[in-house]
Amino acid sequence: METCIGMDLGGTKLLLGEVDENGKILREMTVPSGALSQQEALVLMRESLAAFLAQPVGSPAAVGIGLVGRVDSRSGTWFEIDRERTEPTPLCRLITEGSALPCFADNDVRSAARAELCFGEGQRSRDFVYLNVGTGIAAGIVIGGRLLRGAHCNAGELGHSSSGLSPGLPCVCGRTDCVEAIASGLGLDRCARRLLPEYPESALSLPVEGRVSAGEIFRLSGEDPLCARLTEQAATALANLIMNVVRFCDPDCVVLGGGVVADGFLLRRVKEKLGKHTMRFVSGGVRLTELDGRRIGLLGAACNAMEGMRGSL
Ligand SMILES: [Zn+2]
DSSP states (O other), X not given: OEEEEEEEEOSSEEEEEEEOTTSOEEEEEEEEOOXXXXXXXXXXXXXXXXXXXXXXXXXXXXXXXXXXXXXXXXXXXXXXXXXXBOOOBOHHHHHHHHHSSOEEEEEHHHHHHHHHHHHSGGGTOSSEEEEEESSSEEEEEEEXXXXXXXXXXXXXXXXXXXXXXXXXXXXXXXXXXXXXXXXXXXXXXXXXXXXXXXXTTOOOOOOSSSOOOHHHHHHHTTTOHHHHHHHHHHHHHHHHHHHHHHHHHOOSEEEEESTTTTTSHHHHHHHHTSOTTTTTTOTTEEEEOSSOTTTHHHXXXXXXXXXXXTTOO
């Protein structure tokens, strides 16, 4: 049985999986990663892949990778993990040298969108948006069955759209008032820290290290005015973003993934804010992914390999 290997490099771990043509993950392996440079990440991926390939279930035909940063899926070049430091790395060539398997790579969110295209919403529609709301906010935009890539492999960075809610709120991208700075996991944490002095009675406790969980903010939003404000502005920012992208590309459906929306709480609040007229053609609505949210990146990485072997990446 022919299979593909997927490698999904996230902020804290590298997930490897062997996936069959139906999208079934036959076996998987998790390797802790932590914050890495591109070179360190490359070493980790090569070593982990060699260990993983020692015991295949089927016959792996190719390796697919999904990772943070800008990736040229045509040349297999990984440009950066840190937006401040571009270090073009011939990722796929180096993985092929180490494994003797063809290798195909793409950005993590576009990879998850490709999983949705191959095994999720793509079964029903050729025009949809996969919107990831996690540490950051970005999207894979599928138009006519093709994922939008852009001239510089940077299409879909929708988190850096103006929300209209917080003029002057700085964002890591250099603009102000970005949706990502309000509604992403990182944005919620930063907004909570910025607004906490205005709410000395707040029950929200902010960790000294790491981030406050979005789920904790949502859980307290019924009684705690700070959490109510954070939740309200995140829902409004996301609803505005979704309506903007609907106007831009006329999708059948907007599929949400990522840790911030995984429990469904924020989606319920977002739906209350969507305008009927704007959303009237979005027959599939706005919904959570039906794929396993913790493995959609891994599945997407394997889909990069499958599509790459078909010549359609
Ligand atoms: Zn921004």
